[in-house]
Amino acid sequence: MTLATAPRLRIALIAPARYPIREPYAGGLEAFCHTLVRAVRALGHTVDLYAAAGSQGHVRAHELPGVSWARDPLASSDTAYPPGARAAEDAAFHRLARHLEGAGYDIVHNNSLTPVLFEYRLPLLTTLHTPALPEMQAAISAAGARAGRFTAVSASTAAEWVLPRPATVIPNGVDTAHWHPGPGGEAAVWFGRIVPEKGLHLAMDACRQAGIPLLFAGRVGDHRYFSTEIVPRMTGQAATWVGELDHPALQSLVSRCRVCLVTPRWEEPFGLVAFEAMACGTPVAAFRRGGLGELLTTAPAALAAPDDVSSLAAAVHVAAGIDRAVVRDWVERHHSLTEVARRYAELYSEVPTR
Template identity: 75%
Template sequence: MSPTRGTRRIALIAPARYPIREPYAGGMEAFCHTLVRAVRDMGHTVDLFAARGSQGHVTDFELPGVDWADLPLAASDTGYPPGAREAEDAAFRALLQRLSAGGYDIIHNNSLTPHLFHPTAELPLMTTLHTPALADMQEAIAGAGEQAGRFAAVSATTAADWVLPTPATVIPNGVDTIRWQPGPGGQHAVWFGRIVPEKGLHLAMDACRRVGIPLVFAGRVGDHHYFSTHIVPRMTGQAATWVGALDHKALKSLVGRSRVCVVTPRWEEPFGLVAFEAMAAGTPVAAFRRGGLGEILSGAPACLAEPDDVDSLAAAVLAAADLDRGLVREWVTRHHSLSEVARRYLGFYREVVER
């Protein structure tokens, strides 16, 4: 890739909870890592501020992350062990001071902290909104007003959920279609992602069992209570098999050898990166028509089901299994390649700098 209109020095701030490395904890972590790589490949300098244990980040200033080592069964993707939230808040306040010293052409915030929005901070700040509105972050943005900077959102659905000083620019996420190569398909369905209630794995298990297609699922357990009460009881016979959290090489192989990918958000999914990764492997998607995922897949070669409806999802799984893998791959390459997303962000950075 070639540089785009001059070289810039960029600070990219990741979400603080998990390291930015493979296997990715979730879609936000995958987005940050792959975007950093793509923008660096275009010739720009990117300092990644992320949790300790990340790859390719600034090592002399690390965010603390969340360590559940002493309370493994209490671990969740939304809560904090004692003292962790306070440590995270202090780290972001210190990061704001460091960034205020200058030196960056653009500061690209992907975190969920309110502490980077300050009415007196004059920063070249832009924030990508990856989630529906969060109360403390929304309050901080309102308090900062124009000093909150500019905003991008991963879907129009997500953009509409926030009240912002200036409208958000919608830049859907992208997939590294060089790394995600077409696979041969197979006989089983696949589900992958964080194993938490809002991702609805148990509904994917029910739908696949209903149509007699075995399901292989991969991912990190983000809610142990949900896993033990809703997932383990459904793992009977050969109907569903858990292969754990896989690195990218193993995950791409699994997805590429799958007949269909099932995506089951039970919340207003802002984007749904797993669907687009599966499509880059040529694996057709059956998904709930919900949030940004339903919005963006509405014109895609994918099969959408009514939210939370197992019968509708089962029908979508059967229909998706017959889609042409080449057409699926071609659509995502044309509309959601990582290189195109990186170019759009570089254009947006330029707008922020020249404002």
């Protein structure tokens, strides 16, 4: 069956509940949901986005509450909840699931991290964006075959979970029309959530050792980490924070840099920022970890031993010498958003018949 003859489907795409799906994106998962909705719609399918309050283009009648740290901003975290927020999130997911049971969707594409949806009878396709989460794993195991089908953003991530049937591995894609090549420059760049598990402080140390100034952009997701590990390293012109940027500003910044550092301190499931940088022609120096290390093994990139600043500094120099055109070409051939959307559309047509 070709895309031209494939049936047009009604799809409910459920985003993670913590942050709105809008620019500047809170992280790679939020960016993935937004770009995939656009790409699948471009294939002719109807896609309704269910997401946190404050999102753009979502179904407002059934929006999720999100997480607000307005009462105690210095305690903010990307993994914890302020008092009462977790209960409110669970209740919202139960209401959403009951709505979806009677809404007649052909497929419910779940990108959230909630265990709630597996308690209901839904035509589920769940994309695994993280290593196994205990509550979600327990819900999947309890649901068995009723849990539906699964995809994972890397083989490393798929191997972390115990599933009723093997996950289909579909690495994330990059909108190569947006993330387009630039001239490069002298500085290195780091961008993403500023939280301990993303390892910005190690990127700062490696660039100082390599003798290359670092520009970094992103949302502060852990204020304690930022004040104790990041601010003290911002001495002289060695490292400069340019704030939280939307995608056009990020593209402009990244495309004008010499090399991009990606420094996960956990088993990074995918590492979208690496592929966005490479789409700009900017070579990547990264820790060899999780799905990121798996997917960059054959890429024109420089991999370093995890958590090793000297190894990373050496990788920065190696990456800086990689041809920018070769880097861009590799991403276009292996990680285009168009191809990712096509693969998901094929899976969508299978799920309702299973």
